[in-house]
Amino acid sequence: xxxxxxxxxxxxxxxxxxxxxxxxxxxxxxxxxxxxxxxxxxxxxxxxxxxxxxxxxxxxxxxxxxxxxxxxxxxxxxxxxxxxxxxxxxxxxxxxxxxxxxxxxxxxxxxxxxxxxxxxxxxxxxxxxxxxxxxxxxxxxxxxxxxxxxxxxxxxxxxxxxxxxxxxxxxxxxxxxxxxxxxxxxxxxxxxxxxxxxxxxxxxxxxxxxxxxxxxxxxxxxxxxxxxxxxxxxxxxxxxxxxxxxxxxxxxxxxxxxxxx
Numbered sequence: 001x002x003x004x005x006x007x008x009x010x011x012x013x014x015x016x017x018x019x020x021x022x023x024x025x026x027x028x029x030x031x032x033x034x035x036x037x038x039x040x041x042x043x044x045x046x047x048x049x050x051x052x053x054x055x056x057x058x059x060x061x062x063x064x065x066x067x068x069x070x071x072x073x074x075x076x077x078x079x080x081x082x083x084x085x086x087x088x089x090x091x092x093x094x095x096x097x098x099x100x101x102x103x104x105x106x107x108x109x110x111x112x113x114x115x116x117x118x119x120x121x122x123x124x125x126x127x128x129x130x131x132x133x134x135x136x137x138x139x140x141x142x143x144x145x146x147x148x149x150x151x152x153x154x155x156x157x158x159x160x161x162x163x164x165x166x167x168x169x170x171x172x173x174x175x176x177x178x179x180x181x182x183x184x185x186x187x188x189x190x191x192x193x194x195x196x197x198x199x200x201x202x203x204x205x206x207x208x209x210x211x212x213x214x215x216x217x218x219x220x221x222x223x224x225x226x227x228x229x230x231x232x233x234x235x236x237x238x239x240x241x242x243x244x245x246x247x248x249x250x251x252x253x254x255x256x257x258x259x260x261x
Contacts, residue, residue: 006034009041015052015205016198017045017102024060029069030115035092042098052205052212054095055197056119057107064106064132067114090118090147097122101217103204107197108132109190114148121151124216126183127197129190133172134183140168154223156181214240 008020019041021028030038045051058064068089091097093115095104106120108128113135120126138145149165160181164173178184188196204212218237222230 004037004041006031006037007041011048011051014202015050015209016055016201017048017051017053018055018057018198021056021058021065023069024058024062026069026071027063027066027111028058028060029066030089030093031069031071032089035089039092039098042095042100045095045102046098046100049209051102052207052209053201054100054102054104055107055201056104056123057194057197058109061110063111063113064108065113065116065119066111067116067137088147090115093118094122095119096220101213101220102209103201103212103216105197105201105204107193108134108184109193111135113137117148117152120183121148121155125185125200127186127188127193127200128175128178128184129193130175130187131190132175132178132184132187134164134178135169135172136164137169139166140170152183156183 007022009017011017021034023029023031023034045054095102103124104119104122105125105127106123108120108126109132110129111133112120112128114137117136136145136148138148145165149161152164153161160173163171173181173183175184175187179187186196214237218234222234225233
C-alpha cells in the first residue's frame with residue numbers, strides 16, 4: 001500500500017478503506033501534492049478488490065476541508081500558463097471522475113467550504129456532526145462559482161444552491177439546515193461522527209461488492225440522462241446479475257436486525 005504525505009489511508013479486515021485528510025494546520029485545504037496523491041489513490045482504490053467501501057474523514061478540530069489552499073494562488077500556481085492546457089484541479093479529487101464506483105461516505109465536521117464539494121458532490125452518503133458548516137466563498141473573492149454549485153445542483157434544490165453560491169462568505173449552512181435540504185442524511189454529535197460513519201460503511205461493505213458497485217454506477221450514470229433513457233439504460237445492469245461469476249452470498253451468514261431510521 002502506498003504512502004501519502006497529505007492524507008492517511010488504511011484498508012481494514014471489514015473491507016472499509018478509510019481516507020483521512022491530514023493537513024489540519026491548513027484546515028485540510030488541498031494543494032498540488034494532495035491533488036496528485038488523490039489521483040494515485042483513486043486508481044489504487046479502483047483496482048483493489050479488497051476495498052468495498054470508502055470512508056472519507058478529516059483530522060483536526062476546525063474543518064473537514066476549507067477547499068483550495070489559497071496560498072498556492074488563485075488560480076493555483078501549478079496550472080499550465082496556457083489556458084487551453086488547463087484542467088480543473090478538482091477532477092483529481094473526484095471519485096466518479098476517476099471511475100471509482102465503490103461507495104463513498106463522507107463524515108463532515110466543522111467547516112466544509114468551496115473545493116470541499118469536489119468530494120461532497122460525488123459522495124454517495126454524507127453524514128455530519130452537529131457543528132458542521134457548509135458554504136462557498138468563491139464570489140466573495142471575486143471568482144465565479146461554477147464546478148462546485150453545478151455539482152451541488154444534482155443533490156439539493158436549485159434555490160438552495162443559488163443562495164449558497166451568491167451569498168458567499170456572508171452566510172453558512174448549518175448541520176440542521178443541511179439535513180433539511182437533503183445535503184446530508186444524518187446529523188450526530190461530534191464525538192459520535194466517525195463511529196457512526198464507520199458503522200454505516202461496514203454495513204455496506206458486508207454486502208456483495210459487485211451488486212453494490214453496479215448499483216452505484218447505474219444510479220450515477222443515470223443522472224446524465226432523461227428518465228426514460230436512464231430506465232432503458234438501467235436494464236443491462238440487472239441483466240448482468242453477478243458480473244464476477246462467483247457466489248457472493250453465504251446463505252448461512254447471520255443477518256443483522258434491521259433498524260428504523
